[in-house]
Amino acid sequence: MLENNHLLISKPISRNPGHFLTIADVAEAVAEPGEDKAKMIAALRQFAVQGYLFAPYRETEARQAYLYAPATCLVAATLLRMTEMGLRDARACHMAAKALYQWNAKDGEAPGYSPGALVIKNYVEGAANWTLELWSLRSDSGTVVHDARIYNPAAGSGPSLTYDLSKFAQRAVLAIDLGDVLDRMHSRGAVN
Secondary structure: OOOOOOOOOOEEEOOOOOOOEOHHHHHHHHOOOOOOHHHHHHHHHHHHHOOOOOOOEEEOOOOOOEEEOOHHHHHHHHHHHHHHOOOOOHHHHHHHHHHHHOOOHHHOOOOOOOHHHHHHHHHHOOOOOOEEEEEEEEOOOOOEEEEEEEEEOOOOEOOOOOOOHHHOEEEEEEEEEOHHHHHHHHHOOOOO
């Protein structure tokens, strides 16, 4: 069954060296107590098929599973919360995932790790106050676009948005707290 339909290609690797996660591992890391994990795994597989989750590697031996980085846990939790809010727009989902996987080129030279990895790194260092902001923007022509970024409310900072805000009216912002999912990931060994 196809589990990764992201635009970036998964590189072959013989076996998981131990620090990558399967879809089942991601579900285990983000599931709330009492949540139906089989149902969550099905939802996460659907996100992967839709191209929202990126698996940097795929095993060529053993299970031949797609292997995800820990930041995918944050993407999965964000997409699940968006679904709870009734937000299923493909453009909004892609922008939310992109905000955790890729740096915005407008912010200059990017670190050698993803924005989601930065959030995890900061959590491990004691700064767990991160959110994902999902924006709805409208141009003068009536075009509505979505944008997203990670944001630290305590520091009052985060990366720039992709779109130039001087050309769009800000319509709405949804802030998704990442603190509780980071706590669950840490308690279950997905973040060390």
